[in-house]
Amino acid sequence: MRTIELSNVTNIVKESVIKINYELDNSLVALIQKAKSSESKEISKSILSDILDNQDIAREGNIPLCQDTGIVVVFLEVGTEVKINGDIYEAINKGVRLGYSEGYLRKSVVNHPFIRVNTKDNSPAIIHTKLVSGDKIKLHIAAKGGGSENMSTVVMLTPTEGIDGVKKLVLDTIFNAGGKPCPPIIVGIGIGGNFEKSAVLAKEALLRELDDSSKDKTIKQLEDELYTEINKLGVGPMGVGGDTTCLAVKINYFPMHIASLPVAINIQCHSARHIEVIL
Amino acid sequence: MIKLTTPISNDDIKLLKSGEKVLISGIIYTARDQAHLRLIKELTLPFEIDGSTIFYVGPTPKREGFSIGSSGPTSSYRMDKLAVPLMERGLKLMIGKGDRSEEFRLEMIKNNSCYLIATGGIGALLSSKIVSSELILYEDLGAEAVYKLEVKDFPCFVAYDIYGNNIFKDN
Numbered sequence: 001m002r003t004i005e006l007s008n009v010t011n012i013v014k015e016s017v018i019k020i021n022y023e024l025d026n027s028l029v030a031l032i033q034k035a036k037s038s039e040s041k042e043i044s045k046s047i048l049s050d051i052l053d054n055q056d057i058a059r060e061g062n063i064p065l066c067q068d069t070g071i072v073v074v075f076l077e078v079g080t081e082v083k084i085n086g087d088i089y090e091a092i093n094k095g096v097r098l099g100y101s102e103g104y105l106r107k108s109v110v111n112h113p114f115i116r117v118n119t120k121d122n123s124p125a126i127i128h129t130k131l132v133s134g135d136k137i138k139l140h141i142a143a144k145g146g147g148s149e150n151m152s153t154v155v156m157l158t159p160t161e162g163i164d165g166v167k168k169l170v171l172d173t174i175f176n177a178g179g180k181p182c183p184p185i186i187v188g189i190g191i192g193g194n195f196e197k198s199a200v201l202a203k204e205a206l207l208r209e210l211d212d213s214s215k216d217k218t219i220k221q222l223e224d225e226l227y228t229e230i231n232k233l234g235v236g237p238m239g240v241g242g243d244t245t246c247l248a249v250k251i252n253y254f255p256m257h258i259a260s261l262p263v264a265i266n267i268q269c270h271s272a273r274h275i276e277v278i279l
Numbered sequence: 280m281i282k283l284t285t286p287i288s289n290d291d292i293k294l295l296k297s298g299e300k301v302l303i304s305g306i307i308y309t310a311r312d313q314a315h316l317r318l319i320k321e322l323t324l325p326f327e328i329d330g331s332t333i334f335y336v337g338p339t340p341k342r343e344g345f346s347i348g349s350s351g352p353t354s355s356y357r358m359d360k361l362a363v364p365l366m367e368r369g370l371k372l373m374i375g376k377g378d379r380s381e382e383f384r385l386e387m388i389k390n391n392s393c394y395l396i397a398t399g400g401i402g403a404l405l406s407s408k409i410v411s412s413e414l415i416l417y418e419d420l421g422a423e424a425v426y427k428l429e430v431k432d433f434p435c436f437v438a439y440d441i442y443g444n445n446i447f448k449d450n
Contacts, residue, residue: 047398051400053401053404054401054402055403057403058403061407063342063402064348064403065349066401066402066403067337067349067350067351067402069349104342105340106338106339106340106422120421145400146353147377150354178378178447179376179447180354180376180378182400238396238398239378239447240436240447270400
C-alpha cells in the first residue's frame with residue numbers, strides 16, 4: 001500500500017483551480033486561432049480575436065479569464081493500493097476554499113435552491129469517484145460556468161429514434177441555446193447507460209483531449225458529422241452568426257436497457273477550464 | 280462604430296442600429312437577478328435611473344491596485360421580466376449576453392430603450408475598460424451587489440434596436 005498525504009491533495013486542488021482560471025490550455029487556444037482564420041463574418045472574427053486577446057491579458061495580467069470562475073467538478077480515480085488517512089472529500093473541498101480565496105476567484109455557490117445564501121468559499125465541489133487498480137490517485141479538475149451548464153439537457157429517446165433522433169436533438173438544443181452558452185462551444189454528449197449515467201458520460205466527454213476521436217467507428221462518424229452540421233447552424237460566436245459555433249464534439253457511450261436511448265448534452269463555453277493531475 | 284457617453288438620451292437611442300459596435304464611456308451600474316428583485320421594489324434609488332445603463336455582471340474579487348476584477352456579461356434572459364419596471368422608470372441601456380424573450384424586446388421598444396451585448400468569457404479584457412468601481416447597494420449579495428462603474432470605451436454591439444432589428448435573428 002502507498003500512503004497519500006491529504007495535504008498534497010488539498011495543495012494540488014488549490015493550485016489547479018487557480019491555474020485553470022488564469023491560463024487557457026494551449027490546444028484550445030490553437031483551435032480558436034484556427035477558427036478565427038477561417039471565419040468569414042467580420043463581427044464574428046472580431047469576437048474570436050477578442051477571445052484570444054483576453055486569454056493573453058488573463059495569463060499575463062493576473063486576472064481571471066472570465067468573471068464566472070465556475071463551480072468545481074472533480075473526477076477522482078483512486079487506486080486500490082492507495083491508503084488514505086482521513087476524508088479525501090474534505091481535503092478536496094479545502095483545496096477549493098483556499099484556491100478561490102487566494103486566487104481572487106468568484107464565489108459562485110449558494111447553499112439551497114430557494115434560500116440561496118452564498119457559501120462564501122465556492123465549496124462544495126461536485127466529486128465523482130471511481131476505484132481503479134494501481135497505487136495512484138488521479139484528479140481531473142474542472143471549473144464549470146453556469147451559463148453553458150444552464151443550456152445542457154438530458155432526454156430519454158426511444159431506441160428506434162436512433163442516430164437521426166440523436167442528431168436532431170443535439171442540433172435543436174444547440175440552435176435554441178443560441179449565444180447564451182458563449183459559443184464557440186465544446187459539445188459533450190453522453191449516450192446510453194440510464195438517466196443519470198448519460199449525464200456523467202456527457203461531462204466526462206467534455207474532459208477528453210481536444211484532438212482525440214472516439215475509438216468506436218460509428219460514434220466517431222457521428223462526432224465528425226455533428227461537428228460539421230453544428231457549424232452550419234449559423235449560431236456563430238456569441239450567437240451573432242458566422243461559421244464558428246463549435247470547436248469540438250465528443251461523444252461517450254455505455255450499454256443501456258433494451259427500452260431506452262438516454263442522451264445527455266453538456267455544453268461547454270469557449271473558456272474550457274480543466275486539468276488532469278496524478279498523485 | 281458609435282461612441283456614447285452616459286447618461287443616455289432618447290436621441291442617443293435613435294442612433295443605435297443592430298449589429299453596430301458601440302463604445303460606452305461614463306457611469307454605468309451593475310445588477311444581476313437578486314439585485315433586480317430588490318431594485319424593482321425600491322421607491323427611491325441612490326442613483327438616477329432615468330438615462331441610466333445597467334450591466335449584467337458579477338465580477339471576481341478585485342486585487343490590490345486593480346480597478347475591478349474580471350468583468351464579463353452574464354446571460355440577460357434571466358432579467359427579462361425584472362427589467363420592465365426599470366425601463367418604465369427610464370433605464371435606457373442594458374448590457375449582457377445572449378438572446379432574450381420576444382415580450383422583453385417589445386417592452387424595450389415601447390420604452391425607447393436598447394439592448395447591447397458584450398462578449399462573454401472575456402472578463403479580463405473588459406475589466407481593462409473599467410476605470411473605477413464603487414459598491415453602492417446590497418453589500419450582502421457579494422458578487423451580485425450593485426456597483427457604480429466608471430468605464431472608458433467599453434466595447435459592446437447593439438443586439439436589439441428600437442427599429443425592430445435583432446442581431447440573433449438577422450444574421
